[in-house]
Amino acid sequence: MDENIRTQIDQYISALYAPEDDALQQIRHAPQQHDMPAIAIAAHEGRLLQMLALSVNAKKIVEIGTLAGYSGTWLARMLPPGGVLYTVEKSSKHAEVARQSFEQAGLSNRVEVLQGDAHDILQKLAASGPYDFVFIDADKTAYAMYLNWAADNLRPGGMVAAHNALRGGRVLAPQSDDDRAMAAFNRVLAEHPQLESTIIAVGDGMAIGIKKR
Numbered sequence: 001m002d003e004n005i006r007t008q009i010d011q012y013i014s015a016l017y018a019p020e021d022d023a024l025q026q027i028r029h030a031p032q033q034h035d036m037p038a039i040a041i042a043a044h045e046g047r048l049l050q051m052l053a054l055s056v057n058a059k060k061i062v063e064i065g066t067l068a069g070y071s072g073t074w075l076a077r078m079l080p081p082g083g084v085l086y087t088v089e090k091s092s093k094h095a096e097v098a099r100q101s102f103e104q105a106g107l108s109n110r111v112e113v114l115q116g117d118a119h120d121i122l123q124k125l126a127a128s129g130p131y132d133f134v135f136i137d138a139d140k141t142a143y144a145m146y147l148n149w150a151a152d153n154l155r156p157g158g159m160v161a162a163h164n165a166l167r168g169g170r171v172l173a174p175q176s177d178d179d180r181a182m183a184a185f186n187r188v189l190a191e192h193p194q195l196e197s198t199i200i201a202v203g204d205g206m207a208i209g210i211k212k213r
Ligand SMILES: C[S@@+](CC[C@H](N)C(=O)[O-])C[C@H]1O[C@@H](n2cnc3c(N)ncnc32)[C@H](O)[C@@H]1O
Pocket: 039, 040, 041, 064, 065, 066, 067, 068, 069, 070, 071, 072, 088, 089, 090, 091, 094, 116, 117, 118, 119, 137, 138, 139, 142
């Protein structure tokens, strides 16, 4: 699809189904204000995440890669009473900004920001599982490892979603280590024995897998 049409369609979906309130707008701008990379998901991808979490009745969610809390805010808002989002962030600065974001959005009571390398934090989180939904949006070269963790720690029927599955189309002809990592990740997901999977070609591609019963 022509890139210009694609952008207009994304904006059309966002305007209809994912209008941002003040809190989401502030959180989207927080990376600029705090000299952090502006690499959050788009609003229509946030709405897609909400629908995916809702479709599996998610009460316990793990997010890997918090940044300023933008995707976490979309997810946490969809939690039922008593639900919880554990969001894992390596950078202490990003984690601090995210805590402020969740506070501003009135979500601190249902979000735990866990600061540290996901490789360590996920080992600890395994003890509090199983989980209903896992969202992967961090270092691309570790996606396959995060996927295996999700497959082991989701309840049957639970879902894993991974952002940037298409890398702007570059998974077709990888140009960097991250592109190659995502192309490899997509193959691992497609053949994963514990998961039914596909890629939703919306935004930069949302790969999803549902744990087999
Ligand atoms: C693409 S951003 C996340 C964007 C966020 N999900 C959103 O849409 O609002 C990736 C984040 O993952 C964090 N990260 C990278 N490697 C990590 C690791 N090994 N463990 C935990 N977090 C990591 C980065 O510091 C960065 O904040």
